[in-house]
Amino acid sequence: LQATLQYRRNKKQVKLVVRRKNTSNNASSAKGSDDLEIAQPILPPGPTPLPILGNAHNLAEYKNCPYEGFTALGKKYGRVYSLSLGGTPHVVVGNFNDIKEVLITKGNKFDARPDLLRFKLYFGGDREKSLALCDYSELQKKRITMVRNYLTFRGEKSFFESFENSIAVEMPVLKDKLDRQLNKTINAKEILSYCAMNIFTGYMCSKKFDYQDEIFQDLVRKYDYIFEDINNSHVIDVLPILAPFFSSYINSLKNTTSGIKKFIMNSVIQEKYKQFQENPNRISDILDICFLMYEDKDENERWDWDTILYIMEDLLGGSSAISNIIMRFLGYILLYPEAMQKLQEEIDNTIGRDQVPLLSNKKDMLYSQATVYEILRITSSPIVPHVATEDTSIGGYAVEKGSVIILNNYEMNTNPDLWDEPDKFMPERFIVDGNIKKPAHFIPFSTGKRSCVGVKIVVDIVYIVTTTILQRYNVSLPEGVTPQLPKGKISLAWDCFDMIFTLRD
Numbered sequence: 116l117q118a119t120l121q122y123r124r125n126k127k128q129v130k131l132v133v134r135r136k137n138t139s140n141n142a143s144s145a146k147g148s149d150d151l152e153i154a155q156p157i158l159p160p161g162p163t164p165l166p167i168l169g170n171a172h173n174l175a176e177y178k179n180c181p182y183e184g185f186t187a188l189g190k191k192y193g194r195v196y197s198l199s200l201g202g203t204p205h206v207v208v209g210n211f212n213d214i215k216e217v218l219i220t221k222g223n224k225f226d227a228r229p230d231l232l233r234f235k236l237y238f239g240g241d242r243e244k245s246l247a248l249c250d251y252s253e254l255q256k257k258r259i260t261m262v263r264n265y266l267t268f269r270g271e272k273s274f275f276e277s278f279e280n281s282i283a284v285e286m287p288v289l290k291d292k293l294d295r296q297l298n299k300t301i302n303a304k305e306i307l308s309y310c311a312m313n314i315f316t317g318y319m320c321s322k323k324f325d326y327q328d329e330i331f332q333d334l335v336r337k338y339d340y341i342f343e344d345i346n347n348s349h350v351i352d353v354l355p356i357l358a359p360f361f362s363s364y365i366n367s368l369k370n371t372t373s374g375i376k377k378f379i380m381n382s383v384i385q386e387k388y389k390q391f392q393e394n395p396n397r398i399s400d401i402l403d404i405c406f407l408m409y410e411d412k413d414e415n416e417r418w419d420w421d422t423i424l425y426i427m428e429d430l431l432g433g434s435s436a437i438s439n440i441i442m443r444f445l446g447y448i449l450l451y452p453e454a455m456q457k458l459q460e461e462i463d464n465t466i467g468r469d470q471v472p473l474l475s476n477k478k479d480m481l482y483s484q485a486t487v488y489e490i491l492r493i494t495s496s497p498i499v500p501h502v503a504t505e506d507t508s509i510g511g512y513a514v515e516k517g518s519v520i521i522l523n524n525y526e527m528n529t530n531p532d533l534w535d536e537p538d539k540f541m542p543e544r545f546i547v548d549g550n551i552k553k554p555a556h557f558i559p560f561s562t563g564k565r566s567c568v569g570v571k572i573v574v575d576i577v578y579i580v581t582t583t584i585l586q587r588y589n590v591s592l593p594e595g596v597t598p599q600l601p602k603g604k605i606s607l608a609w610d611c612f613d614m615i616f617t618l619r620d
């Protein structure tokens with residue numbers, strides 16, 4: 116806390132090797148030759164931090180969407196600027212070229228994550244256990260490569276088949292649950308959350324649960340609570356000194372995550388391990404792959420139970436992202452009924468009313484795909500912050516080791532220089548000359564070595580679930596209900612908004 120950025124500006128000299136022609140802004144243009152040279156440190160500009168508070172006050176009015184605040188400050192301080200938050204220097208980057216420098220060109224220098232108290236609390240006090248919030252260690256490299264291959268079906272056809280099958284068997288269950296609630300005002304998020312979790316457990320652990328199972332329901336609620344928490348900022352992120360005043364909140368995070376772990380260990384891993392031991396040659400899902408790693412003959416390569424437990428905890432948590440984004444999908448088409456009509460027309464014309472929607476249809480369903488992308492654009496969920504692992508630079512500005520890098524995806528998705536009428540919900544913007552076209556600066560799943568491993572399954576699951584729903588039902592809002600869809604995060608409250616499903620004629 117004592118180290119405010121101003122202090123650093125005055126006292127600390129960061130020696131950097133800066134290549135002059137690398138800079139498209141003015142930071143290092145003061146230097147003379149095109150060769151590598153030692154430049155004087157030019158730290159990014161930024162508002163002056165206050166003692167203890169740092170720059171928290173500069174963001175106070177943007178509590179509901181801090182990324183809107185980062186964009187507003189960027190207009191004043193430029194495309195790369197600095198802030199001090201939680202006693203740590205932060206650098207905010209909102210321009211695509213600078214973002215690419217962080218994620219791709221210098222990806223190895225920016226591959227760590229911030230050391231936030233909350234990140235530790237989610238993972239039993241040690242964020243290195245997490246897949247998404249850890250730094251980039253050798254173990255992480257192995258875990259994430261394995262997970263990425265599994266979730267993008269690289270090299271193993273049977274995994275794609277089993278993924279498709281896990282969705283396919285869940286769709287009749289979803290329709291059955293909705294059929295029982297026809298013409299009633301319902302909280303669809305509950306049903307969709309059970310559905311998404313079952314798609315995940317089906318694919319990743321070969322196990323499905325009954326939607327009426329109260330322990331399963333409790334697990335899904337717990338995940339949604341943690342997902343909501345992780346999607347929002349908290350005052351202890353920027354003022355960790357206040358943590359003792361939030362002990363009941365901290366305990367609730369601890370209890371919730373430990374409940375999740377207990378469930379996964381007792382109701383998923385242990386049971387499945389018995390089956391694996393009976394038939395170790397049958398590898399049907401990622402949990403079996405983890406068991407192979409647990410039994411590796413090489414002691415240095417072998418994984419322990421914690422590694423397996425936390426991989427499963429992290430991955431199953433991805434189902435909350437899916438249920439929330441599907442709710443957003445439904446929310447937007449309820450607000451823009453002409454989009455619902457176009458989606459239904461596309462379904463009728465391409466798949467028909469009776470045929471089951473398949474992933475193989477997706478390529479012909481341009482408007483459906485475009486709607487998923489438009490939901491992701493307009494939602495603008497943040498890229499998880501990165502951390503500089505050495506003294507380096509961005510856009511020619513000095514960045515010191517340990518700085519947290521905020522990559523302002525919200526700005527890239529809402530900048531009128533990059534999008535026509537960015538505030539308008541307009542799926543058509545992603546269809547150009549009869550093809551899906553995503554501009555290079557559209558990176559809802561980020562890019563580079565720490566990009567999202569869920570990129571493929573998210574789009575596939577959202578596509579199948581929403582197509583299945585709209586093929587069979589009209590969806591409408593009860594009298595007086597207007598979905599509130601705050602931007603800069605994916606999560607919505609458990610009881611965010613009700614809707615009504617009626618059978619299409």
Ligand code: HEM
Pocket residue numbers: 218246247248259266429430432433434436437440491496497498499500501559560561562564565566567568569570573605
């Ligand atoms: C709408 C849904 C989702 C969106 C928009 C999204 C977006 C993102 C973004 C922006 C990142 C950070 C990338 C970076 O730091 O450069 C990320 C990381 C990650 N996501 Fe997703 N995600 C979604 C769903 C999922 C799902 C369903 C899963 C799991 C199956 C998942 C697993 C992960 C993991 C493990 C990481 C960390 C990767 C790493 O740090 O190496 N995500 N996601």
